Amino acid sequence: MLIPHPILGPRDAQEFVYLGDAALIDRPDGMTAGVEEFHDYLYQRDNPAGVHRELWYHEQGDRSWLVVTRDTVTHEILGAELARDVARARGRSK
Amino acid sequence: MQYSGLRVIWEGLTGQKGWGPMWRDPAPKTTYDMVIIGGGGHGLSTAYYLAREHGITNIAVLEKGYLGGGNIGRNTTIVRANYFLPGNSEFYSHSLKLWEGLEQDLNYNVMHSQRGLINLFHSDGQRDAFVRRGNAMINQGDDAILLDREGVRRYLPYLDFDNTRFPIYGGLYHPRGGTARHDAVAWGYARGADQRGVDLIQNCEVTGIDIENGRVTGVQTTRGAIRAKKVGIVVAGRSSQVAAMAGMRLPIESHVLQAFVTEGLKPVIDHVVSFGMGHFYISQSDKGGLVFGGDLDFYASYAARGNLPMVEHVMEAGMALMPMIGKAKVLRSWGGIMDMSPDGSPMIDRTHVEGLYLNCGWNYGGFKAVPASGHCFAHLMATDRPHEAATGFRLDRFATGRGLMDEEGTGAQHNLH
Numbered sequence: 031m032l033i034p035h036p037i038l039g040p041r042d043a044q045e046f047v048y049l050g051d052a053a054l055i056d057r058p059d060g061m062t063a064g065v066e067e068f069h070d071y072l073y074q075r076d077n078p079a080g081v082h083r084e085l086w087y088h089e090q091g092d093r094s095w096l097v098v099t100r101d102t103v104t105h106e107i108l109g110a111e112l113a114r115d116v117a118r119a120r121g122r123s124k
Numbered sequence: 125m126q127y128s129g130l131r132v133i134w135e136g137l138t139g140q141k142g143w144g145p146m147w148r149d150p151a152p153k154t155t156y157d158m159v160i161i162g163g164g165g166h167g168l169s170t171a172y173y174l175a176r177e178h179g180i181t182n183i184a185v186l187e188k189g190y191l192g193g194g195n196i197g198r199n200t201t202i203v204r205a206n207y208f209l210p211g212n213s214e215f216y217s218h219s220l221k222l223w224e225g226l227e228q229d230l231n232y233n234v235m236h237s238q239r240g241l242i243n244l245f246h247s248d249g250q251r252d253a254f255v256r257r258g259n260a261m262i263n264q265g266d267d268a269i270l271l272d273r274e275g276v277r278r279y280l281p282y283l284d285f286d287n288t289r290f291p292i293y294g295g296l297y298h299p300r301g302g303t304a305r306h307d308a309v310a311w312g313y314a315r316g317a318d319q320r321g322v323d324l325i326q327n328c329e330v331t332g333i334d335i336e337n338g339r340v341t342g343v344q345t346t347r348g349a350i351r352a353k354k355v356g357i358v359v360a361g362r363s364s365q366v367a368a369m370a371g372m373r374l375p376i377e378s379h380v381l382q383a384f385v386t387e388g389l390k391p392v393i394d395h396v397v398s399f400g401m402g403h404f405y406i407s408q409s410d411k412g413g414l415v416f417g418g419d420l421d422f423y424a425s426y427a428a429r430g431n432l433p434m435v436e437h438v439m440e441a442g443m444a445l446m447p448m449i450g451k452a453k454v455l456r457s458w459g460g461i462m463d464m465s466p467d468g469s470p471m472i473d474r475t476h477v478e479g480l481y482l483n484c485g486w487n488y489g490g491f492k493a494v495p496a497s498g499h500c501f502a503h504l505m506a507t508d509r510p511h512e513a514a515t516g517f518r519l520d521r522f523a524t525g526r527g528l529m530d531e532e533g534t535g536a537q538h539n540l541h
Contacts, residue, residue, distance in 0.1 A: 031431060044433045048423040049539055050377065066523070073375040073466050073522040075538065077364035079426040102378070103426045 033098055034110050038091060045090035051075055052083035052097045055117050079103055085113060127231055146311060147318035152325045155351045156184045158505060159343055161330050161366055162358040163187025165196035165306075166483055166490065168313035168324075169498025170358060170505070172230075175320035177499070178506035183322045184352075186345060188329035192310030195360050198428070198460035199491040200383050200405065200417045202396055204241050204301035205266045208257045211516025211529045212469060213264040218513035219496030220266065220300060226495060232312030234304050235410060241301030241396040242271070242279060244445075246290040250401075254296040261298070269297040280397060282448050290401050290444065301396060303407050303415075309494055333369040333480065340370075340479040356481045356505050361426065361461025363484035370477050374484065375466050375522050377538050380425035380459040381417065381488045382434055386452040388412030393446075402441030406449075414452055416442060420462065420488065422539070429459040462488050466522060467536035469529035472501050472510070473519040481505050482519060487541060 031043035053076070058067045082102045088094050095113035100106065125131075125144060135142050158174065160167045163185045174180045187193075205220035207213045227234055245254050251270075258268035276295045277285065285292045318324055325347070332344035333355065342351035359366050361378045393408040403419035418438035421430045435457060443450055465471065465485035470493070472483050483501045486493060500514035510517075521527045522536065534540040 042433075043423075043431075050424070069523045070373070073536075073538070074373040075364065075375065075377050076373065077377055077424065079362075079365060079378070082424055084424065100423075102424050105425065105427050105431070 031100075031105055031107055033086060033096065033107060035088065035091070035094075035096065036110060036112055037094070041088070041091060043086070045088060046086040046096075047089045049085040049087060052085050052113075052116065054085055055097075055113065055120065055122070081108065127233075146315040147324055150323045150325065152184060152186075152323065152328060152345070152347050152350055154349070156323070157182040157352065158354045158356065159183070159350060159352040160185045160356045160358060161343065162360070163191045163314075163324060163326065164194045164358070164360060165192065165310050165313070165494040166360070166486070166497045166501070167356075167358040168192070168310055168317060169494050170356060170483070170501045171317040171322045171498075172313045172320070173499045173502035174506060175317055175322055177502060180506060181321035183317075184350065185317065185322060185324050186328045186330055186343070186350075187324070187326045190326050191314050191324060192307055195460040195462075195490060196310045196494070197307055198383065198458055199306055200407070200415050201303040201306045201409070201491060202241070202301070202405065202407065203236065203304050203492045204298055204396075205264070205492075206241065206243065206257065206261055206268065206296070206298045206301065207531060208260045209529050209531055211527060212531060213260060215496055215500070215513045215517070216492065217264045217266050218499070219493050222495035222499060223304070223492075224300075226312070230312040230316045232308065232315060234308040234312050236302065236304040237410070238300050238302040239395050239407070240279075241298040241398065242276065242295040243298070243398045243400060244276065244283075244295045245293050246401050247293060251293055258296050267298060267300050269299065271295045271297050279395060282392070282446055283397075284445060284447055287444055303396060303409070305410070306491060313494075313498070330366060330369070333366075335370060335477055335480075338478055340477050354479045354481065354505055356483060356501060358483045358501065360463050360484065360486060360490065363463050363482070367482065370475065370480055372475060376485060377424055377464045378426055379420045379422065379462045379464050380427060380430045381420050381462050382430040382438070382457055382459045383415070383417035384435075384438065384457045385409070385413040385415050385455050386449070387455050389414065389452060392448075397445070399441060399445045402444055404438060404441035404445060406442065406446075413455065414449060420464075425459075426461055427459065428461055462486075464538065464541055466538050466541070467528045467530045468532055468541040470497070470517050471519045472497065472504060472514045472517040474504070474508070475519070
């Protein structure tokens with residue numbers, strides 16, 4: 031699988047470490063969220079068969095986190111963006 | 125039809141005309157007492173034990189493809205009971221005992237071969253961990269023998285003992301471990317369930333689960349609606365999709381695990397050899413093919429096939445361990461869809477819906493569990509109480525923090541198993 035890195039161009043997926051669903055960007059607020067919310071965040075997954083937005087870390091490269099859109103049934107990679115941009119677009123400060 | 129040696133001889137003398145199909149191909153009825161979703165190893169064994177142990181025979185097993193077409197037909201066939209933690213230990217011990225009586229019980233040759241399993245270690249620290257694991261296995265009533273380097277050499281003279289990165293210090297020998305013919309396990313359970321009146325319905329995909337007032341009332345399928353008092357979900361890698369029909373999200377990620385087989389060779393590997401540091405394990409099938417596998421590809425996947433980097437990694441690990449296999453030609457490779465749980469252990473439990481039960485989270489180790497998984501799930505569905513060998517497989521353990529079974533000691537986190 032080749033991941034189209036937004037800065038570095040196409041990179042072999044082997045350079046990356048996979049974390050999981052991009053929803054992990056939306057970590058609950060530790061000061062206000064309850065146990066149930068954190069349980070859902072840490073353990074429960076949508077686990078879709080089809081298009082999946084997921085976090086990949088470019089460990090063997092520029093150490094950036096990407097949000098990769100990939101089809102879990104065919105392994106086709108549909109796009110990649112910097113996780114930082116995705117998080118900021120959702121209102122996160124960093 | 126009972127199978128026996130006499131029967132084989134008689135059919136041989138009379139032109140093989142007496143063999144019939146091993147199970148019927150019934151159309152689904154509109155109502156059953158229980159419906160099992162998933163006609164793989166675990167689903168078929170559940171139906172078998174429901175009929176045999178609990179006398180419940182008005183059951184349908186619904187399979188979207190063909191019987192045994194999923195992970196039961198895609199694994200590396202290893203049977204073992206070498207688990208460490210309470211919760212897992214008693215369960216896999218129970219499973220191995222069922223394996224040991226399985227062929228007589230099913231009247232079916234599943235080619236269960238207790239050829240022994242040897243887990244290798246490569247450092248003093250790892251030896252300590254294996255001593256501890258071996259003691260846990262013995263305490264559970266199973267067998268474990270610690271082998272030093274020369275002990276391993278006696279059994280496995282062909283290994284590269286002086287590998288620079290992972291020199292072999294010894295191994296933990298589990299004589300009752302071994303292999304079985306994976307497809308035959310599914311077929312044996314299917315035949316046994318069918319003989320007891322269970323309807324095995326293929327090409328029947330479940331598209332919805334009917335729930336009224338918090339109670340399951342049946343399922344919608346591609347072959348019509350089926351009403352049932354109790355429904356069991358046993359669908360491995362597809363658990364998230366089927367559970368979603370009942371409004372559930374599961375602590376499951378589906379990943380791909382690859383396996384490989386070479387052309388048939390003369391007998392050369394007499395045991396199951398597990399090389400944990402290289403993520404490599406191997407045995408030789410009765411046809412002669414070397415059957416081996418490695419680690420997950422480590423990304424979510426429903427493709428039932430993996431990518432080349434992991435193929436290369438597995439081949440490298442094999443060559444590091446036993447250079448003699450370098451000239452064997454790989455015949456096939458394939459992948460299975462693994463239902464990975466956060467702590468690497470399964471769930472056999474009730475759900476928030478009355479009459480709806482869940483059996484999933486078998487990670488990359490479901491094959492050896494097939495007998496006990498079905499046995500314990502049948503017990504749960506029939507009596508509404510967990511079987512004593514499977515009390516730890518709670519669905520809510522990630523919420524309560526009670527009874528996490530993190531066998532690998534890496535932490536109960538999705539991307540670490």
